Amino acid sequence: MFIDSHCHLDFPEFQSRLPEVLANMQLAKVSNALCVSVDLPDFPNVLKLAQDHPHLYASVGVHPDYEDTPEPSFDFLVDTALKHSKIIAIGETGLDYYRMGDRSYESMEWQRERFRTHIRASIASQKPLIIHTRSASVDTIQILKEEGAERIGGVMHCFTESYDVAKAAMDMGFYISFSGIVTFKSATELQETCKRVPLERMLIETDSPYLAPIPFRGKINEPAWVAKVGEFIADLKGLPVDELARVTSNNFYDCFQIDRTTS
Ligand SMILES: [Zn+2]
Ligand SMILES: [Zn+2]
Numbered sequence: 001m002f003i004d005s006h007c008h009l010d011f012p013e014f015q016s017r018l019p020e021v022l023a024n025m026q027l028a029k030v031s032n033a034l035c036v037s038v039d040l041p042d043f044p045n046v047l048k049l050a051q052d053h054p055h056l057y058a059s060v061g062v063h064p065d066y067e068d069t070p071e072p073s074f075d076f077l078v079d080t081a082l083k084h085s086k087i088i089a090i091g092e093t094g095l096d097y098y099r100m101g102d103r104s105y106e107s108m109e110w111q112r113e114r115f116r117t118h119i120r121a122s123i124a125s126q127k128p129l130i131i132h133t134r135s136a137s138v139d140t141i142q143i144l145k146e147e148g149a150e151r152i153g154g155v156m157h158c159f160t161e162s163y164d165v166a167k168a169a170m171d172m173g174f175y176i177s178f179s180g181i182v183t184f185k186s187a188t189e190l191q192e193t194c195k196r197v198p199l200e201r202m203l204i205e206t207d208s209p210y211l212a213p214i215p216f217r218g219k220i221n222e223p224a225w226v227a228k229v230g231e232f233i234a235d236l237k238g239l240p241v242d243e244l245a246r247v248t249s250n251n252f253y254d255c256f257q258i259d260r261t262t263s
Helices: 018-027 043-052 074-083 106-125 137-146 163-171 188-196 223-237 241-255
Strands: 002-007 030-035 056-060 087-096 129-134 154-156 174-178 202-204
Touching: 002 202, 002 223, 002 241, 018 030, 018 223, 030 043, 030 223, 030 241, 043 056, 056 074, 074 087, 074 106, 087 106, 087 137, 087 154, 106 129, 106 137, 129 137, 137 163, 154 163, 163 174, 163 188, 188 223, 202 223, 202 241, 223 241
Parallel strands: 002 030, 030 056, 056 087, 087 129, 129 154, 154 174, 174 202
Antiparallel strands: none
């Protein structure tokens, strides 16, 4: 069985076809999925998905790309994470300078502050972090270090950085999660990085509705297709698919401190 460590099932793409998407997971042997929060107005929908479906989990947090949106306080994140047993992580949080455009480095301070708030809430609630980083890996690693994130760990989601960045994150106890991007023909460097990341530190994800893997590239992605990511990586690493599925699923439970007997 595979686990999709990162999806957005609350997004409008899924609203009318959730039963079908959940049935497809079962058919593809995808046992669980983590529904990741991106802002506070939508967070109740993410939580409800996890509460309504035993095999779905939720996180709480505000994505670095969401600028004009209510800011989450430390207290809100900690209280919410501790109040609901289906919330297993804080995030997605991190840094994204890709859309900075002409703006100055200083003008992105709000993002770094928001990131620090999430890390502090993660340590305080003992719920691991889901990290999003794009065009900002140096600052991401630096802030994780400054805030002592090795005390809690988590996952570097939809990983597209170099092996050195993966290594720095793994040294702090983080897992590295690969999405459908690794299956793209152009992703040769990422494939090399994926080969070097030990299976014991690896998670797999869809980031659906985005980033559908080959052979579904361009379509609306869904958690069932994490199986395609898993099959591709097993082939890349020369491993049986069953082993990749088993180890990455165990990694998911370890990463998010989930008791396997109750999951
Ligand atoms: Zn992300
Ligand atoms: Zn995401």
